Amino acid sequence: MSTLYFVLTASAAQRIHDSLVCLSKFSEYICFEARxxxxxxSALNSTKSAYGAVTHxxxxxxxxxxxxxxxxxxxxxxxxxxxxxxxxxxALLAAFRHRYTDTKNGRTAIExxxxxxxxxxxxxxxxxxxxxxxxxxxxxxYKLTYEEVDLMAPxxxxxxxxxxxxxxxxLMTEYMVHFGPKAEQFDISSDNGRASFTSFTEKVMEGxxxxxMAMHTNIAxxxxxxxxxxxxxxxHIAVSLKDIKAIVTxxxxxxxPISTFYSDPGRPLQLAYEHDGVKCEFTLMTMADVRASQxxxxxxxxxxxxVAERVARGNSAFTASIRRREPSRPQSQSQSQSQIQQGLxxxxxxxxxxxxSLSSIPTLSSLTSSLQVRPNAPAQPTQMRPPSPPSLxxxxxxxxxxxxxxxxxFLPLDSDDDSDDDLAKRLDDWDETSLRWDSGGNxxxxxxxxxxxxxxxxxxxxxxxxEGEDEVVGxxxxxSQVCLFFSEFCVVGSG
Amino acid sequence: xxxxxxxxxxSVLTKLTSCLSSIGKLAWLKLDEDExxxxxxxxxxxxxxxxxxxxxxxxxxRIASANENVINLxxxxxxxxxxxxxxxxxxxATLRLTKRASDNSPILCLTITTSSNSSISSGSTLxxxxxxxxxxSGASVDGIREPMCPEPDVHVILPPLAxxxxxxxxxxxLSLGSSPSRVSNGGDGSRLILSANMxxxxxxxxxxxxVKVESLWKGLNNPNMEQAPQSTGDRPQDEFAKVTxxxxxxxxxxxxxGLAKKVIACKFPVCARVRYNGC
Numbered sequence: 001m002s003t004l005y006f007v008l009t010a011s012a013a014q015r016i017h018d019s020l021v022c023l024s025k026f027s028e029y030i031c032f033e034a035r036x037x038x039x040x041x042s043a044l045n046s047t048k049s050a051y052g053a054v055t056h057x058x059x060x061x062x063x064x065x066x067x068x069x070x071x072x073x074x075x076x077x078x079x080x081x082x083x084x085x086x087x088x089x090x091a092l093l094a095a096f097r098h099r100y101t102d103t104k105n106g107r108t109a110i111e112x113x114x115x116x117x118x119x120x121x122x123x124x125x126x127x128x129x130x131x132x133x134x135x136x137x138x139x140x141x142y143k144l145t146y147e148e149v150d151l152m153a154p155x156x157x158x159x160x161x162x163x164x165x166x167x168x169x170x171l172m173t174e175y176m177v178h179f180g181p182k183a184e185q186f187d188i189s190s191d192n193g194r195a196s197f198t199s200f201t202e203k204v205m206e207g208x209x210x211x212x213m214a215m216h217t218n219i220a221x222x223x224x225x226x227x228x229x230x231x232x233x234x235x236h237i238a239v240s241l242k243d244i245k246a247i248v249t250x251x252x253x254x255x256x257p258i259s260t261f262y263s264d265p266g267r268p269l270q271l272a273y274e275h276d277g278v279k280c281e282f283t284l285m286t287m288a289d290v291r292a293s294q295x296x297x298x299x300x301x302x303x304x305x306x307v308a309e310r311v312a313r314g315n316s317a318f319t320a321s322i323r324r325r326e327p328s329r330p331q332s333q334s335q336s337q338s339q340i341q342q343g344l345x346x347x348x349x350x351x352x353x354x355x356x357s358l359s360s361i362p363t364l365s366s367l368t369s370s371l372q373v374r375p376n377a378p379a380q381p382t383q384m385r386p387p388s389p390p391s392l393x394x395x396x397x398x399x400x401x402x403x404x405x406x407x408x409x410f411l412p413l414d415s416d417d418d419s420d421d422d423l424a425k426r427l428d429d430w431d432e433t434s435l436r437w438d439s440g441g442n443x444x445x446x447x448x449x450x451x452x453x454x455x456x457x458x459x460x461x462x463x464x465x466x467e468g469e470d471e472v473v474g475x476x477x478x479x480s481q482v483c484l485f486f487s488e489f490c491v492v493g494s495g
Numbered sequence: 496x497x498x499x500x501x502x503x504x505x506s507v508l509t510k511l512t513s514c515l516s517s518i519g520k521l522a523w524l525k526l527d528e529d530e531x532x533x534x535x536x537x538x539x540x541x542x543x544x545x546x547x548x549x550x551x552x553x554x555x556x557r558i559a560s561a562n563e564n565v566i567n568l569x570x571x572x573x574x575x576x577x578x579x580x581x582x583x584x585x586x587x588a589t590l591r592l593t594k595r596a597s598d599n600s601p602i603l604c605l606t607i608t609t610s611s612n613s614s615i616s617s618g619s620t621l622x623x624x625x626x627x628x629x630x631x632s633g634a635s636v637d638g639i640r641e642p643m644c645p646e647p648d649v650h651v652i653l654p655p656l657a658x659x660x661x662x663x664x665x666x667x668x669l670s671l672g673s674s675p676s677r678v679s680n681g682g683d684g685s686r687l688i689l690s691a692n693m694x695x696x697x698x699x700x701x702x703x704x705x706v707k708v709e710s711l712w713k714g715l716n717n718p719n720m721e722q723a724p725q726s727t728g729d730r731p732q733d734e735f736a737k738v739t740x741x742x743x744x745x746x747x748x749x750x751x752x753g754l755a756k757k758v759i760a761c762k763f764p765v766c767a768r769v770r771y772n773g774c
Contacts, residue, residue: 178581178622180574210600211521211571215578216625225620 002083004034007064008113013132015061015254015278016041016113017096019054022250024089025242026052031086031151034067034117042153043089049285050243051154060277063112083117085146087128095130095142110134117146154283156270161261163235165195166228169251169258169273175219176248179241182214185287186241188260190231195221199241227257237265237286247271247282254278262286496560496630498526499591502582503554509579511545514751516572518543523636526558526566534639541744544641553590566592567631570603578605578624585609586619595625603628648736651691652716659699660749662710663687666701667742669708685742690735693717698735701742 008016023030023043033040039062042053058065069081096113110132118127130142158164175197179186183199190196198218223229251258256275262268271282502508511533515522519537526532531553535543549556560566582588587608595602607622653659670685688700695715701708 175620178624180577210627210629211569213600213627215574215627216595216602217581218621218623218625220621220623222619 002034002081002117003066003068004039004083004115004117005064005066006039006058006062006115008115009063010110010112012061012063013096013110013113016056017093018250018253019278019280020089020093020096022246023052023054024093025246026050028089029086030089030092031084031149032146033151034083036067036069036081039065039067042151044152050240050282051284052247052282053153053280055279055281057277057279084151085117085126085128085148086151087144087146091144095132095144154268156261156268156281156283158261158270160263161270162263163231164228164259164261165226165231166257166259167226169248169254169256171225172248172258173252175221176245178219179217179245180215183216183241184214185238186244187236187238189236190223190229190233191220192233193223195223195226195229195231197221200238228259235264237262237269239269239284239286243282243284247280250280254280256280496566496592498558498560498566499589500549500553500556500558502552502588502590504552505579505582505585505588508552509576509582511547512572512576512579515543515545516576517750518747520572522570522572523631523639524568524570525636526568528558528564536639541748542642562633565633567633567636568592568601568603569629569631571627574626575603578626581605581622581624582607592628601628601630602626649691649693650717651693651695651697652718653697654712654715656749656751660746662699663742663746663749666699666708667746669706670701670703670742686739687742687745688737688739689745690737691715692733692735694733696733696735 019041020030023041026045027043029043031040031042031044033042037058038055039058040053040055042051044051056062058067067083069083112133114129114131114133116129116131118129126146126148128142128144128146130144132140132142134140179197179199182201184201184203185199187198187200188196189198196218198216199214200216201214203213248258251271251273254273254275256273258271258273261270261272265286267286269284269286271280271284273280515533515535518541519535521535521537523534523536524531525534526549529549531547531549533543533545535541558564558566582605585607589606591604591606593602593604594600603626605624605626607624609620609622666687667685685701685703688702689698690700691697695713695717697712697715699710
């Protein structure tokens with residue numbers, strides 16, 4: 001039976017509250033991991049594309065900290081025994097509510113906070129007991145139910161991150177104020193010695209809906225504002241703006257400089273900061289900034305491209321891949337389908353030039369890169385996509401920039417290309433070869449796995465083939481167009 | 496179509512936008528060579544026509560279009576307000592109409608340079624806010640005109656709007672609390688009766704089944720308008736002219752107090768007009 005007991009001062013309880021607020025933005029569950037020398041709170045979002053962990057040193061952060069490991073549910077590794085569990089974040093937040101820890105409010109301010117875990121095998125419920133000892137002899141007790149789980153955490157190798165920067169969290173908080181709440185993505189890049197942060201939303205709207213679009217914001221900074229700036233020019237990476245905002249707010253509450261590590265788009269990025277016995281690490285999956293290609297939003301105008309233009313691009317990836325798989329399919333068929341896709345209603349002639357999209361006709365690879373699925377969006381329905389030959393899977397990971405990010409941080413890039421039938425089998429394969437998790441307890445068992453997907457896949461078979469594979473139907477596509485794609489795929493499939 | 500200007504009076508534009516955004520979400524912004532005009536015609540009853548000479552807030556103003564150098568835009572006010580808030584510490588702000596390179600959608604691009612006034616920031620920072628807008632054709636806004644109002648019976652400079660607003664809010668609460676069946680009240684909001692006379696008095700009244708309250712302000716000014724009320728000769732100086740307004744809408748209108756210095760209310764037999772001279 002493990003026992004965990006710790007005592008927090010009022011200001012430490014405030015810190016815990018701040019961390020919980022931040023982590024609860026990622027997941028509805030918050031995980032605890034107790035070890036002899038530290039207590040870690042962590043959260044992994046539902047799509048496994050973002051992970052945050054706040055580690056508290058047992059000696060520096062707590063007034064008193066006792067952890068005795070038991071036998072049940074405990075993994076032993078090089079760092080000793082541990083105890084892991086998870087709690088519902090809303091329940092935790094209720095216990096560490098801000099007004100209890102607000103020292104300005106004298107009447108309800110707490111003086112001390114005692115937390116203990118009741119892990120008694122003879123009793124069915126597992127309890128976390130939070131006792132808030134307040135002024136005037138008031139004692140508030142919360143009993144929360146927890147669930148013992150095995151934790152997993154991504155392993156991020158900072159040595160492989162070629163790009164890194166550090167900035168004061170105060171400054172970063174100041175900059176984040178400019179970003180409106182509605183935009184979805186946050187792009188980081190470096191251009192001509194200036195750092196650039198951009199918020200954008202991929203959703204494309206038409207007509208009056210345009211006015212409901214989120215504001216796009218860009219901030220260009222002098223790199224002298226950074227404590228460290230070591231970033232390659234022209235690399236664009238994008239993460240969720242909501243995640244970044246939560247992290248920056250939390251770092252601001254600790255007033256600690258934020259360090260960021262990343263290598264390439266499509267690979268994870270880590271944000272870290274440390275202050276007074278609290279160490280925070282956030283690992284986020286990144287996407288290529290589709291705007292880097294300057295064509296991302298031309299997606300919805302694909303259908304308005306002239307037929308001739310589309311046919312002339314006979315060597316384009318998409319047509320090529322269709323022909324390859326369906327050699328007997330007459331060219332005229334694809335022509336007629338293109339024609340059906342014409343006729344986007346042009347309700348705002350004032351602002352359209354004569355050839356609005358010709359100047360930026362997307363190549364298919366850039367096209368598909370803009371159709372990336374948002375990290376928290378549901379996975380694409382599989383029947384919308386052509387079943388893909390398994391042999392292609394390896395080659396796909398070589399172009400991470402154009403891959404959707406459906407499966408999160410740690411799964412292979414091509415994970416969403418599976419048909420339902422072989423999904424289970426494929427998952428088994430991943431478990432053996434590619435899943436890169438540190439579940440702590442069994443680190444010894446899998447010593448070779450230490451890095452999150454920071455390697456390049458072996459050999460690419462055929463550029464055009466893999467681009468053809470990437471064809472997906474975006475969330476903002478018109479129904480008629482979805483049907484068209486579907487019917488095309490049916491033709492491909494039957495051949 | 497070209498529009499580019501630098502903003503010299505950011506605070507006025509921000510306050511104006513903030514006032515307007517409390518009344519409606521979208522505004523028609525008409526820009527021509529001399530004036531800029533915000534027009535709000537939300538479905539609710541309050542319409543706003545705000546006209547400014549372009550040089551009160553803009554500087555280095557350049558406009559060109561095929562439609563006699565007039566540009567009509569539909570602007571989301573909350574987004575514009577959000578963008579303008581970024582200007583709080585700006586040393587320079589530029590507004591221009593352009594197209595977003597990536598998707599060709601029209602945007603008002605607000606470029607803000609903040610100098611190194613922050614103690615920890617050393618270099619200058621450039622913030623760009625892209626506000627989505629819709630370009631309206633001249634034909635589509637031709638029909639929108641400021642309503643013709645009859646000659647006013649009475650005009651009066653209102654007491655500080657903050658005062659009236661707090662009283663209005665109390666009246667609104669009273670009306671909510673005292674009328675259990677709102678249907679009998681004829682609507683979901685309270686009906687306030689505003690009245691004023693040419694003897695410097697302004698009254699606000701709420702009457703319903705349960706309560707009857709009235710506030711009276713005295714000693715106000717009746718400004719000399721260019722066109723003197725035609726009926727002045729006929730009506731006694733202390734006769735009140737009355738209008739009935741929706742309490743909630745009236746409360747919203749009073750929020751412009753942040754901007755206005757002098758407020759003139761004109762009372763007509765059938766409608767009321769509130770004019771603000773700001774800046």
